Amino acid sequence: MTSATFPPSPPENTSWSRYFGFNTDAKVIGIQYIVTAFFFFLIGGLLAMIIRGELITPAADLVDRTVYNGIYTMHGTIMLFLFIFPVLNGLNNLLIPTMIGAPDMAFPRLNAVAFWLVPIFGALLIGSFFVPGGPAYSGWWSYPPVSTQNPLGHFINGQGLWITAVALSGVSSIMGALNFVTTILRMRAPGMGFFRMPVFCWTALAAQSLQLIGLPALTGGAVMLLMDLSFGTSFYQPEGGGDPVLYQHFFWFYSHPAVYVIILPVFGIFSELFPVYSRKPLFGYVYVCLASFIIVALGLVVWVHHMFPSGVAQWMRNFFMFSTMLIAVPTGVKVFAWLGTIWRGKLRLTTPMLFCLGGLFNFVFAGITGIMLATVPVDIHVSNTYFVVGHFHYVIYGAAVMGIFAAIYHWFPKFIGRMPYEGLGKVHFLFTFVGANLNFLPMHPLGLMGMPRRVSSYDPEFAFWNVLASLGAFLLGVSIIPFLLNMVSSWVRGPKAPHNPWNAIGLEWLLPSPPPEDNFGEHVPTVIARPYGYGTGEPLVEHQAEIENQLTLQEASA
Amino acid sequence: MTATPHLNTEHPKHNLTGFIIFLCSESVIFLAFFSGFALLKTAALNWLPPGVEGLEWRTPLLNTVVLISSSGTIWLAERCMSKGNLMGFRAFWLLTMALGAYFLYGQALEWSGLQFGLTSGVFGGTFYLLTGFHGLHVATGVFLMGLMLVKSFIPQNYAGGEQGVQATSLFWHFVDVIWIILFVLIYVWQRS
Ligand code: HEM
Ligand SMILES: [Cu+2]
Numbered sequence: 001m002t003s004a005t006f007p008p009s010p011p012e013n014t015s016w017s018r019y020f021g022f023n024t025d026a027k028v029i030g031i032q033y034i035v036t037a038f039f040f041f042l043i044g045g046l047l048a049m050i051i052r053g054e055l056i057t058p059a060a061d062l063v064d065r066t067v068y069n070g071i072y073t074m075h076g077t078i079m080l081f082l083f084i085f086p087v088l089n090g091l092n093n094l095l096i097p098t099m100i101g102a103p104d105m106a107f108p109r110l111n112a113v114a115f116w117l118v119p120i121f122g123a124l125l126i127g128s129f130f131v132p133g134g135p136a137y138s139g140w141w142s143y144p145p146v147s148t149q150n151p152l153g154h155f156i157n158g159q160g161l162w163i164t165a166v167a168l169s170g171v172s173s174i175m176g177a178l179n180f181v182t183t184i185l186r187m188r189a190p191g192m193g194f195f196r197m198p199v200f201c202w203t204a205l206a207a208q209s210l211q212l213i214g215l216p217a218l219t220g221g222a223v224m225l226l227m228d229l230s231f232g233t234s235f236y237q238p239e240g241g242g243d244p245v246l247y248q249h250f251f252w253f254y255s256h257p258a259v260y261v262i263i264l265p266v267f268g269i270f271s272e273l274f275p276v277y278s279r280k281p282l283f284g285y286v287y288v289c290l291a292s293f294i295i296v297a298l299g300l301v302v303w304v305h306h307m308f309p310s311g312v313a314q315w316m317r318n319f320f321m322f323s324t325m326l327i328a329v330p331t332g333v334k335v336f337a338w339l340g341t342i343w344r345g346k347l348r349l350t351t352p353m354l355f356c357l358g359g360l361f362n363f364v365f366a367g368i369t370g371i372m373l374a375t376v377p378v379d380i381h382v383s384n385t386y387f388v389v390g391h392f393h394y395v396i397y398g399a400a401v402m403g404i405f406a407a408i409y410h411w412f413p414k415f416i417g418r419m420p421y422e423g424l425g426k427v428h429f430l431f432t433f434v435g436a437n438l439n440f441l442p443m444h445p446l447g448l449m450g451m452p453r454r455v456s457s458y459d460p461e462f463a464f465w466n467v468l469a470s471l472g473a474f475l476l477g478v479s480i481i482p483f484l485l486n487m488v489s490s491w492v493r494g495p496k497a498p499h500n501p502w503n504a505i506g507l508e509w510l511l512p513s514p515p516p517e518d519n520f521g522e523h524v525p526t527v528i529a530r531p532y533g534y535g536t537g538e539p540l541v542e543h544q545a546e547i548e549n550q551l552t553l554q555e556a557s558a
Numbered sequence: 559m560t561a562t563p564h565l566n567t568e569h570p571k572h573n574l575t576g577f578i579i580f581l582c583s584e585s586v587i588f589l590a591f592f593s594g595f596a597l598l599k600t601a602a603l604n605w606l607p608p609g610v611e612g613l614e615w616r617t618p619l620l621n622t623v624v625l626i627s628s629s630g631t632i633w634l635a636e637r638c639m640s641k642g643n644l645m646g647f648r649a650f651w652l653l654t655m656a657l658g659a660y661f662l663y664g665q666a667l668e669w670s671g672l673q674f675g676l677t678s679g680v681f682g683g684t685f686y687l688l689t690g691f692h693g694l695h696v697a698t699g700v701f702l703m704g705l706m707l708v709k710s711f712i713p714q715n716y717a718g719g720e721q722g723v724q725a726t727s728l729f730w731h732f733v734d735v736i737w738i739i740l741f742v743l744i745y746v747w748q749r750s
Contacts, residue, residue, distance in 0.1 A: 106572040174583060182576045212583040220590035224687070233676055233683035235594070241602050241680040246594055253590075 022116065024108035025517050026093045027415060029115050033090030034408070036118055040082035043126065045477060047075040052439075052473035055466050060457035068456040069137035070158070074125070076140030077162065080258070081169045082122050084400065088265050089114075089176050091407055092204050094415050096180055098508035099198045101189030101525065103518040106182040114175035121168035128161040136162035139454060141251055144236040144244045148228045155230065163226045170219045177211040180204055189507060189520075191527035191541075198506060198531045199288055203268030206292040207261045210299065214254035214261075221250025245310055252303035260299045263363075263395060264292060266403035267334055270356055273410055274338050275532040276504045277353035278345025282532040284337040291330035298327045308379045317376050324374035331367060335360070350502070351425030355406035358433040362398025366391055369444065384454075387447025393440040397476075402432060405483070412490070413497030417514040420494060424486040431479030438472025496558075499551045505533055505540050510547050512554065577725040581732050588736050591691065595684045595743060607678040613685075614668075615745045621664040622741050625696075628657035629734045632727045639720055644710060647723075651707055654730070658700040665693050688740055695733045702726045 018028055019035070050071055054062040063071065093111070097104055105111045128135040135158040138147040142162065150157055184205045188197065224235040225247060234240020236247045267288075275282045282288065304312055304320035338360060347353070369391040372378050382388065405428070412420045442465035451462045458466070500509040507527070511519060525541035533540060541547070599605055606612065632654040638646030669689075674682045706722050 107576060174580075178576050178579055178583075181579055182572050186572050186575055212579065213586055216583055216586035217590040220587045220594070224594070224683075227676075227683070227687070231676065233687075234680055235598070235683055235687075240677075240683075241598065241604070242683075243598060243601060246597060250590060250594070 022112050024104070024112050026097050026105045026108065026111060027515065027517070029111055030090045030093030030095075031415065032115055033086045033093060033118070036115075036122070037083050037087035037090060040078050040086070040122060042480070044075055044078035044083055045480065047071050047078070048473060049477050051075060052470040054456050055458075056470040058458050058460045058463050058466075063456070065456055066137060067134070069139075069454070070129075070135045072454055073136050073139050073162075074129070077125065077136075077166070079396075080140065081166060082118065082125065084262050084396065084404075085169070085173060086118050087404055088207075088262065089173075091265065091269075091404070091411075092176070092180050092208075094411065095200055095508065096183055096204055097187075098414075098511060098515060098519055099201055099506060100184065100187060100192060101507045101520050101527075102183055102187035103521060105179045106187060107179050110175050111179050114172045114179070117168055117172035117175075121165040121172070124161050124168070125165040128158040128165075131156055131158055131161065133157050141248075141255075142225065143251075144225065144228065144247050147225060148236065150229060160226065160230055163222050163229070167219055167222050167226075170215045170222075173211050174215055177208040177215075180208045181212065189524045189527050189541075195286060195289065196527050196530050197289075198268075199271035199282065199285070199292075200265065200268035202289045203264040203271075203292050206296045207264040210257040210261050210264075210296055213300065214257040217250050218254035221247055221254075224250075245307070245312070248307050248310055249303070252306045253300075256303040256306060257296075257299050259392075259395070260295055262400050264295065266359070266400045267292070269403045269407045269410075270338055270360060271334075272506075273352055273356045273406055274341045274345075275534050276410075276502050277348045277350060277356075278342050279348075279534045280341055280345040281534055281536065282337065283340030283343075284333070285530060285532065287333050288337045291333045294330040295327060298323060298330070302327060305374055305379070308376050309383050321374055321376050325371060328367065328371055335364060335367075350409075351420070351422055351429055352406040352410035352502075354426065354429045355402045355409065355432075358429065359399045359402035359406065362394050362402065362436065366394035366399060369394065382447050384452055385447035386443040386451050386453055389453050390440050390443030390447060393436075393443070398436045398440065402436070405429075405432065408487075410502065411508075412487075413501045414508055414511075414513050414515070416491055416494075417497050418490050418494035419497050419501060420486050420490045424482045428479055428482040428486065431475055431482065435472050435475035435479050439469050439476055440472070442466070442469040442472075498555055500548075506531060507541070510541065510544070510551070512551060571721075574721045574725055577728065581728065585732070585736075587691075588739075591684075591688055592739065592743060595688060598680045598684060599747075602680065605681055607674055607681055610674050610678070610681070612748050613745055614671075617664055617668045618741060618745050621661050621668075622737065624657050624664070625661050625734050625737050628654045628661070629731050631657065632730050636723060636727050639723055648707065648710060651703060651710075655700055655703045655707070658696055658703070658730075662693060662696055662700070665689065665696075685744065688744065692733070692736055692740055695729075695736070699726070699730050699733050702729065 018025075019032055023029065023032075050063060051068075054060065054068060060068070093105070096102075125135075132154055133152045136142065136147070138159065142159070147159055150159065184197075184201055194202075224233070227233040228236050228242075234242045236242045236244045238244065271282055271288055302320055302324045304316050305324045308317055308320075342357075369387070373382070373388065373391055409420055409425055412418075446462055446465045446469075449462065451458055497513045499511065499513050501513075502509075507520075507525065508515070510525060525543065525547065527541050529538050529540050531540065539545070631650050635647050635650035635654060638644075638650060669686075674685075676682055676686045703726055706726050709722065
């Protein structure tokens with residue numbers, strides 16, 4: 001394979017309109033996913049502002065209690081199914097093909113269909129605000145019997161729409177997962193064996209395998225829930241011989257793995273970025289790769305830790321307490337690998353690096369509260385309190401969303417072709433880090449004191465911590481402004497990005513910024529080394545120097 | 559529509575990989591239904607609704623025999639195909655479709671003779687859910703076979719890889735295995 005006709009010229013069709021139609025290019029779909037996800041992020045965030053606005057005072061004075069139930073239900077549902085999953089699928093679409101040197105996904109049309117389902121079920125879910133009786137109000141778990149009540153008796157009701165939307169989201173995610181897994185398994189560049197694959201692809205493979213195993217169970221459970229709600233069956237109704245706890249099993253059999261679907265790619269992002277900004281190879285690369293699959297295996301057998309108070313057998317409590325604690329081992333391996341990578345590195349505190357460091361800090365904190373929750377006696381005490389809410393917001397906002405921001409700042413130049421502004425980025429980081437900690441730290445003392453979650457009024461003794469949390473939430477709300485400003489202005493008129501602004505190693509950095517539609521096309525470079533050869537001077541691919549020279553020449557002449 | 563014309567053509571060689579992964583994932587739904595069924599049944603005080611004696615097993619047993627033999631005929635069809643015998647392929651393929659259609663007919667016959675409905679407690683609910691969801695798969699299989707049969711009349715279509723045929727036949731075996739488990743769970747395991 002020669003590099004004579006390499007690098008491919010930059011893309012010709014850069015018109016805006018391709019983002020609004022049925023396009024099958026993974027890079028277009030990736031951006032469609034991310035922009036759509038942030039649209040819903042704003043809606044979910046607005047709901048969060050209402051929640052924290054209500055909770056800044058002990059009395060229920062901002063919204064009606066039933067409305068409040070609908071708001072936190074929709075907040076959780078939107079953030080998970082319409083923000084986190086779509087934004088991660090966006091990153092998968094951008095990164096997987098370029099990182100492994102594939103021209104596109106294995107099934108481009110399926111990929112586009114999977115994306116277009118997102119606005120469809122998004123509209124269904126948002127539309128449920130406007131049906132008689134309002135949206136679903138049974139929390140993002142939708143446990144029966146609350147979720148099988150239909151007091152107004154309309155066939156089309158908020159809960160029914162909720163279940164339909166979640167099922168459609170499942171269909172879309174399964175389509176996506178099929179695509180990502182097939183692409184990673186079948187379309188890697190020559191020479192890229194599994195142990196030369198970037199960690200992000202490992203974690204994506206792990207996360208998407210979890211989707212394939214877990215989602216069908218949720219879908220099955222949701223079908224039965226919908227039948228109970230709308231067609232009079234009694235799968236979960238004790239009067240008819242059913243069992244409400246069965247639904248909890250279905251729900252958590254998926255929704256516990258779902259948290260690893262979220263955090264695994266973020267582990268991937270950390271593993272990609274720490275080496276770049278520390279100028280050192282990733283410490284313990286092979287162990288980090290393998291740990292992802294150990295997490296998959298263990299992650300499938302811990303779900304009952306969400307049901308310790310639900311009347312499950314004692315042996316189950318013991319078993320699931322033990323298995324949950326075991327997960328800390330592979331997770332700890334990764335944390336040590338990142339610390340080992342940063343240790344004595346030449347740190348460059350750019351915006352993406354700051355987000356990674358902040359995310360890692362928050363993740364460690366959340367891991368500690370997670371282990372506390374895994375301990376049955378502690379969990380019985382704090383389950384269904386703000387302690388749990390604090391725990392998972394530290395992971396999801398503090399670690400996952402921060403990691404996603406890191407990824408966006410890091411890869412923005414590659415896929416948009418322009419540099420984001422560092423100053424705005426750092427302001428964004430500062431507000432996010434301070435806001436998240438101020439928002440979610442107070443939830444832990446609140447939970448330990450016994451404040452239940454999902455209430456709109458509370459005893460005045462909880463007021464102090466609640467005020468702090470609300471202030472943190474408003475700061476988080478504000479933190480989005482520098483982010484959006486940065487994205488829009490740098491997209492429109494930011495400085496042009498060179499092919500490798502961060503001096504990173506990886507196939508995606510051997511493409512022009514933005515990459516042409518079919519990436520490397522026919523001229524995929526042959527990989528000859530493990531990733532992350534920072535400071536070793538080893539090339540990643542054959543003819544690396546020539547490729548880079550030509551890219552630089554191309555940029556100079558443009 | 560701004561679909562891009564030439565570059566992103568589908569990659570047919572990955573279709574089978576994708577389909578196998580899909581089947582693995584699909585089997586989890588059945589696994590969920592089966593384990594839910596087992597859990598509800600073992601926990602039930604009165605499994606059978608009042609007035610129901612149990613399930614008649616003769617029609618379903620005949621159906622089982624039909625479905626299992628259709629797995630054999632589809633295998634024969636595939637063998638003909640790999641030997642380049644297109645007529646033999648069509649014959650066995652059509653036979654498989656007929657057996658599948660007969661299965662659906664038998665299922666409908668059984669359903670229409672039952673004295674309980676979807677809402678007759680968990681017994682009725684799980685029965686119709688499991689058999690209905692499986693029946694949907696049988697119908698899908700027959701439909702896919704019809705599609706492949708039509709395709710076989712397009713000249714040169716099956717000259718290269720026959721991934722569509724392979725995938726359909728895989729799906730059919732899958733539907734068959736699911737039925738055997740289902741038959742054991744629902745009809746053989748009658749006492750609780
Ligand atoms: C060391 C790792 C972790 C452990 C040991 C752990 C443990 C737990 C336990 C025992 C609960 C149940 C608390 C209860 O409901 O009483 C819980 C809740 C939760 N965790 Fe974690 N967790 C860990 C990591 C994560 C990660 C990485 C995420 C997400 C990215 C996450 C997201 C959640 C969510 C969303 C909930 C609450 C769901 C709800 O009740 O609404 N956790 N965790
Ligand atoms: Cu969990």
